[in-house]
Amino acid sequence: MPELPEVETIVRGLAGTIVGKQIERAVIRLAKIAIAPPGVAFSKALRGERITGTRRRGKYAIVDLVSGRSLVTGLRMTGRLVVQKPGEEDFPGTHVVLWFTDGSRLSFADLRTFGRMRLVEPAEVWDRDLGIEPFSSGFTPGAFMSMLAGRTTPIKALLLDQRRIAGIGNIYACEALWEARIRPSRPAKALTKPAIRRLHLAIVDVLQRAIALRGTSVDDYVDAAGLRGGFQNILSVYGRLGQPCVRCGSPVVRTVLGQRGTWWCRRCQR
DNA sequence: CTGAGATCCTGGGGGC
DNA sequence: TGCCCCCAGGATCTCA
Structure with a gap:
């Protein structure tokens, strides 16, 4: 089950591989996994977006987009966030795939389907209920x-x-x-x-x-x-x-x- | 506020 | 051997 160290490792890996890439299209295979704000269509909103950075908050992996929106992924127990090259096979239980213009892709797979990938608006406060970061200066x-x-x-x-x-x-x-x-x-x-x-x-x-x-x-x-x-x-x-x-x-x-x-x-x- | 319990899922383990 | 049942487990919601 991915906890802070696992999510930190994922996010660091993503930083080196997907930052700068442009999303050609987002494919949702299981609708409940991908959540967007009211009135926003997940796939449509992601089309043409560019990845500007990745970071972590608690056990959540965050992918920042050029529009100011963010993709916040909670992996729960069996969620996987993996970058795949052209031709590489999907992991079992792949529910959301972000295809980049260079042919590579970011896949979210989760056998138990407990995880969620949430599209968050630029000013949206999504982490109100999350406590202090263990590595922050405030955690004394x-x-x-x-x-x-x-x-x-x-x-x-x-x-x-x-x-x-x-x-x-x-x-x-x-x-x-x-x-x-x-x-x-x-x-x-x-x-x-x-x-x-x-x-x-x-x-x-x-x-x-x-x-x-x-x-x-x-x-x-x-x-x-x-x-x-x-x-x-x-x-x-x-x-x-x-x-x-x-x-x-x-x-x-x-x-x-x-x-x-x-x-x-x-x-x-x- | 606080805690207990249910809920969501599926692979895998245990039991027969 | 093979099949069925049951259950762990993170976050969230309801209820007491």
């Missing part, structure tokens, strides 16, 4: 501390809440909590000041290390060039049920927290 230990203050919700559920911090998903929530030695079920308000500092550091650290390895491919994730990430090889707890904790040797356990699988170490996460 102090800001994180006040975010947790008074909250009874389990710390892991809070990390997954995109309205508070944008970009953390199940994999990196588990990994950051392990790195900070914090039990996922602890009420947010019960974290000590040193624990909050450790977790703040761990969040930034784990996301940065994952970006350096071009993301985690546990199932479907591939980058814009169709390549898998590398962070799955150094996961500490996620998906490692029964395997020894790499820090203390105690077997990794799996519990369910907020309807999500949660992997952690009983001995070193308190």
Whole structure:
């Protein structure tokens, strides 16, 4: 499932390949995937557009267009955003294809069809409900501390809440909590000041290390060039049920927290 | 405000 | 072996 590091990797890949290209036509194969503002026809609006840049917000990949409009893609669990050369075959579940004038194309594929590609107007505020970016200057230990203050919700559920911090998903929530030695079920308000500092550091650290390895491919994730990430090889707890904790040797356990699988170490996460 | 539960989908795993 | 059932999982919406 693409989280911040995966989307960052995708967006960086797109920056090097599609910026400057012109869209000849946009083909929608599954209507519900492509969303446009009222009165705007998705395909028609994209015809002739030029790509001016790519960026990321939370887990969303953004492709900026010369008109000032943007394409905002949420990949959810199985979404893929891949640039393909002429003659290359479609990925299974390809729902939207942007054909460029040079014969290459940007494809959005999603087997489970949970993802969406949204055309956004120049002045449209689409990210009102998204929280702070973990790499922004505003994400300080102090800001994180006040975010947790008074909250009874389990710390892991809070990390997954995109309205508070944008970009953390199940994999990196588990990994950051392990790195900070914090039990996922602890009420947010019960974290000590040193624990909050450790977790703040761990969040930034784990996301940065994952970006350096071009993301985690546990199932479907591939980058814009169709390549898998590398962070799955150094996961500490996620998906490692029964395997020894790499820090203390105690077997990794799996519990369910907020309807999500949660992997952690009983001995070193308190 | 906060949390719980349903919803959307499909591949793949488990059970028989 | 083969088939059927069931379920994970991110964001969003409804309901309590």
